[in-house]
Amino acid sequence: MKLRDSLWLSFHNLMLHKIRSILTSLGIIFGVGSVIAMLSISEGAKREALSQIESMGVDNILISTRRPPPAGKDVSENTNNSNMETYGLTERDRKHILRMDNVQSISTARNSRKSILRGTTRLDVSLFGVTLDFLNACRSDIVEGRWLSPVDGDRNVCVIGMGAKRSLFSITERDIVGRVIGVGDDAYVIVGILENLKGTTIDGVGSPNNGIFISKKASDAIYGKMSVERVNGRTQIEVVDYDTFIVKVMDVSYIDYTAKRIAAYLSKMHNDVKDWEMVVPLDILKQREQTQNIFTIVMSSIAGISLLVGGIGIMNIMLANVYERRKEIGTRRALGAQKGDIIRQFLFETIFLTSIGGSIGVALGLLIAKIVTQYANWPVAFSIWFIMLALLISAVIGIIFGTYPAWKAAQQNPIDVLRAE
Amino acid sequence: MSAITQKETGGEALFLGDIRKTYHTGTVDVPVLKGVNFEVRRGEFIGIMGSSGSGKSTLLNILGLLDKPSSGVYRLDGQAVETLSDYELTMIRNIKIGFVFQAFNLFPHLTVQENIEVPMMYAGVDIKTRHRISEEMAGKVKLAHRLDHRPTQLSGGECQRVAVARSLVNNPTFILADEPTGNLDEKTGTEIMNLFHELHRAGTTIVMVTHNPQYESEYDRVIYLRNGRKWRVIDNVNHKTEEFET
Structure with a gap:
């Protein structure tokens, strides 16, 4: 058949x-x-x-500052109702890590810890002092104006994220670039707007969309390393060099090794105080x-x-x-x-x-x-x-x-x- | 195929020599056929008669290559078939035997034409040839106008005519009909018998198994079975009757 x-x-x-x-x-x-x-x-x-995970960058190691757990703190040190704390990633850490094998560059960010207000409402927006390569490191794009430039020096210019723009201005307002915003006692000219479409979040920074970014140089000049805040009638002084390192490696295949070395170094330098945290996106991915x-x-x-x-x-x-x-x-x-x-x-x-x-x-x-x-x-x-x-x-x-x-x-x-x- | 089957009338079509069949049921042997001998010549119209229990059905199965005899010789178209495999027997059944059943055994979901074509399908005939032959055969049984109908739309007599057309398509050595009028009323039964007579006159060899003595005089020869043996042969051509001991 x-x-x-x-x-x-x-x-x-x-x-x-x-x-x-x-x-x-x-x-x-x-x-x-x-x-x-x-x-x-x-x-x-x-x-x-x-x-x-790719939005955080598979060739990145993200290190962020954490406020250390209170257990190790000596309460008797408190004087004048004030409390001073020094913790987190330091300039020395940055220099040392940068000298390690396989490390190509480190982008840094430091939170100014200033409240940002619209009228009297506190906004979910923070101001960061960042290195000039931060735009690439946080995988964002400029949608209007320009990014920070070396020629800005320590002038008061900033780039704001898309989310920050929405919080600060009403939706009908045009020509945001060129406007001036006030943060605390300081005023900044907006030179550009950035947008992150990949959903990136970076420990210590959060979503780049909700940031206001000024150059590290300006941040150092205006805010230094110390932040003073009054909490519950007490003055809280914090000394923090950096909130975030974005460490870019040269060869992804050795990223685990590099991460281990950085971790070992930080543990040693910080006397085993866990005031830092490390995230390796590639590890999470695996x-x-x-x-x-x-x-x-x-x-x-x-x-x-x-x-x-x-x-x-x-x-x-x-x-x-x-x-x-x-x-x-x-x-x-x-x-x-x-x-x-x-x-x-x-x-x-x-x-x-x-x-x-x-x-x-x-x-x-x-x-x-x-x-x-x-x-x-x-x-x-x-x-x-x-x-x-x-x-x-x-x-x-x-x-x-x-x-x-x-x-x-x-x-x-x-x-x-x-x-x- | 046609060169083999279009042998001269009068030559040997089938030969059965001392066919025996014994069924084994547990410890008891039940002999059903106790040595049956006869031959069928080309162009003959043979009736095999006997009451139930005479071994008629078993003989039918053996003639149709559906069952094997326990001993004896069965030659079909000059070929001994006892030692053939199931595959070879099926091929011979397909090409050399045209089956006509009492209950017609048509496929209800196929059209008349498709039903007629089934044996050709199993013979691997291409569709064009199938159509040509099925139309020709439908014409022979006067159902050319019913090719697209389904068996459920036909009368019993028409169904049996479809079955007869189906039995003819591979130009078999003989037609093996099992009580072909058993499910029909007398008038229709006679019509079907007349159809067989027509085929007979055209040279077709027919073996019809029946218990109905009504058409006794219409066969060339009638072989009567009793208790697994042939006991009487009526030769209507030479007007002779032979009787045997059983």
């Missing part, structure tokens, strides 16, 4: 029982649907994690990928089980089908169907069933993924490979679970059935 004829015959038989065929392949539909949904969601999560892989394995197993159950369901129905069609099989054998023809007929029927079920499952899975994006706001990602994989799996399931019923059909003895009414 020609292959074309076998395929036609099998398809024809399925079309006779459309509802039954659909019901039979329900297991496969849901199995494949869950595989597709799972793959899309996990791939989406993966890609988002990737872009999030960890995230690992958890992601575990998640994927677990989800795959669940999807695999549902596919298995679906396959067994199909095998069951096909076996019943073989019994029901004994007379047809016997007649075909009498008229010249070889055992192979019968096997092919039933096997193709099963493969058609699982493949059609698989196709519907793909559509269902995409729909689920779509709904998840819509309502749970999870990122999902589709790939043509998922669909190919799902269809391949369903065809393979058809072969695995269709072989036994098909073989059973071919073993039917035509004598037993031909005279049966």
